[in-house]
Amino acid sequence: MLVYPQLTTGALSQFPIEKRWRQRTVVNTAADGSVIKLADPNGALTEWQLQYAGLSDGELAALQQFFAAAEGTLNGFTFLDPAGNLFAWSDHLENVVWDLGSFLAKTGGVADPAGGTNGWLLTNSGTGAQSITQTLAAPGGYVFCLSAWVQAATATTVTMLIGANRSPRPVQAGWNRIPFTESGDATAASIELGLEIPAGAAINVYGLQAEAQAAPSKYKASTTGGVYAGARLRDDALTFTTEDVNDHSATVNILYASHL
Amino acid sequence: MAAIEQFFADNQGQFGSFAFTDPWDGTVHPDCSLASDELDLTWQAEMRGTTSLTVVENRG
Numbered sequence: 001m002l003v004y005p006q007l008t009t010g011a012l013s014q015f016p017i018e019k020r021w022r023q024r025t026v027v028n029t030a031a032d033g034s035v036i037k038l039a040d041p042n043g044a045l046t047e048w049q050l051q052y053a054g055l056s057d058g059e060l061a062a063l064q065q066f067f068a069a070a071e072g073t074l075n076g077f078t079f080l081d082p083a084g085n086l087f088a089w090s091d092h093l094e095n096v097v098w099d100l101g102s103f104l105a106k107t108g109g110v111a112d113p114a115g116g117t118n119g120w121l122l123t124n125s126g127t128g129a130q131s132i133t134q135t136l137a138a139p140g141g142y143v144f145c146l147s148a149w150v151q152a153a154t155a156t157t158v159t160m161l162i163g164a165n166r167s168p169r170p171v172q173a174g175w176n177r178i179p180f181t182e183s184g185d186a187t188a189a190s191i192e193l194g195l196e197i198p199a200g201a202a203i204n205v206y207g208l209q210a211e212a213q214a215a216p217s218k219y220k221a222s223t224t225g226g227v228y229a230g231a232r233l234r235d236d237a238l239t240f241t242t243e244d245v246n247d248h249s250a251t252v253n254i255l256y257a258s259h260l
Numbered sequence: 261m262a263a264i265e266q267f268f269a270d271n272q273g274q275f276g277s278f279a280f281t282d283p284w285d286g287t288v289h290p291d292c293s294l295a296s297d298e299l300d301l302t303w304q305a306e307m308r309g310t311t312s313l314t315v316v317e318n319r320g
Binding site: 015016017018019020021022023024025027033035037038039041044083084085217218220221222223224 | 261262263265266268269270272273274275293297298299300301302303304305306307318319
């Protein structure tokens, strides 16, 4: 699986990041002025422009190797949206994209720390730990940051999961955001991230977020998720400028169209 | 930014319709759409970005 490279910092890009959404709507304007619209979701296109500055020799070499492997615009690759939440349906834990343990009950509509009611009460009625996870079709060797807001009426712990890596975190009476950064199996083409709830515990959860970077950004509710398999470079040329020793700049344009 | 991005996706560009409250006078226009099938978003830094949307009222 060809994947877009991370920088040595673990980030996928630098600021500024530009993203362009293009939808396609067929519009028929009748003689009387009325309008009939037809959505054409297969014509949708998403573009990113990533501008890099201060790249090291190694980071530039990684970009050049990736460009050569992709052969410019020819080959598709997996791209993780640097401006999005990699999880799909992050506010909808009832969605089938989430894998819940058999004894883990979920109740929606819980007041969340952002002032809404998008929190979920997860109750483990089993005698062993139960997890809620989502598997991303993303390279396991990437640096991932998993974050979530958690709260419990009775103090307990929750274990954050990134692949085989585990990190227990305390859960208190007030809402608290817990982050966990780790890499998974470098040879794996997918990685599972989520939370493990101990036996008998009841925890309110909100804002589950996965990002391909070293630290969490502000929570972004998602539906489609941020993993784009089959993205392509927009250009057949990679232009970079060497500013100084071990100091380079470059701009990369990436596009994703589900119909390509 | 994320909310605007999600709103644009939910509306599938100019296809969807929604109620829009005019910020000038508070009038609620019940049938409006986005004017364009394109949305440009720029993040200058964490928690700081720019974008632009045009809303049109559907008639007829």
